[in-house]
Amino acid sequence: MTGTIQKTAAVDALTANTAELEKINNYSLEELKPEEIYAFKIAVCSNAQDTDRDNEPLMLKAVEQLAEKLKGKTVLNDHNPSTKNQTARIYDTVLEKSDTLTEIGEPLTRLIAHSYMIKTAGNADLIAEIKGGIKKEVSVGFSTSKYQCSICGKDFGYCPHQKGQTYDGKTCRALITDCTDAYEVSFVAVPCQIDAGTKKKYVPGDLQSTAQREKELKAKIHLNEILFKEE
Numbered sequence: 001m002t003g004t005i006q007k008t009a010a011v012d013a014l015t016a017n018t019a020e021l022e023k024i025n026n027y028s029l030e031e032l033k034p035e036e037i038y039a040f041k042i043a044v045c046s047n048a049q050d051t052d053r054d055n056e057p058l059m060l061k062a063v064e065q066l067a068e069k070l071k072g073k074t075v076l077n078d079h080n081p082s083t084k085n086q087t088a089r090i091y092d093t094v095l096e097k098s099d100t101l102t103e104i105g106e107p108l109t110r111l112i113a114h115s116y117m118i119k120t121a122g123n124a125d126l127i128a129e130i131k132g133g134i135k136k137e138v139s140v141g142f143s144t145s146k147y148q149c150s151i152c153g154k155d156f157g158y159c160p161h162q163k164g165q166t167y168d169g170k171t172c173r174a175l176i177t178d179c180t181d182a183y184e185v186s187f188v189a190v191p192c193q194i195d196a197g198t199k200k201k202y203v204p205g206d207l208q209s210t211a212q213r214e215k216e217l218k219a220k221i222h223l224n225e226i227l228f229k230e231e
Contacts, residue, residue: 024091024116027072038127039116042185044070044140046110049103055163055173060106062179066142067093067111069182075115076186087126088117090185104150113185141183147174
């Protein structure tokens with residue numbers, strides 16, 4: 001069964017430094033210079049429990065696994081997997097942990113993906129649209145193998161609890177426990193939701209099964225997230 005998750009997030013500006021350029025050059029055949037690169041960072045997701053409208057948040061383990069699997073993945077246009085639609089590449093990911101705890105007692109953690117593209121005549125319009133705030137939304141695809149009930153800890157669907165229902169003062173959530181693979185990140189036209197939360201749409205199938213499910217996370221690119229700027 002496949003489905004779509006869309007999440008919104010915001011990030012702070014990323015400072016250019018030699019270490020970032022070295023990471024980028026790990027993916028290039030020739031050494032790149034700062035003036036040749038347009039780079040930005042994307043807030044992909046977090047393990048916040050109470051901001052997911054459909055009550056299917058990620059657990060910390062899933063966020064950590066996604067962070068590792070996203071490294072080196074490509075950034076596309078509209079999920080069209082052709083070479084001409086490759087626009088950028090994720091060269092690093094960072095986990096930002098806070099002292100705040102989630103509903104299940106995990107440190108609140110946000111996943112940030114650092115991405116870059118080469119400045120060319122062909123992508124000049126895309127860069128201009130990112131700078132101008134036209135291209136803000138991206139969708140991140142990954143798969144998971146299991147949901148866990150937040151009330152009893154059993155595989156979700158094999159217990160009597162229902163998503164969104166309250167049991168002894170606690171809201172039942174289907175927790176995404178792992179990330180089995182990460183596929184790509186795409187610029188998309190669907191706008192982010194105004195407030196933090198999720199929007200999911202599933203094709204017919206068994207929501208409760210433990211078969212792999214493709215997921216897409218909504219994130220946002222901000223104008224102030226440019227890593228390298230033109231001199």
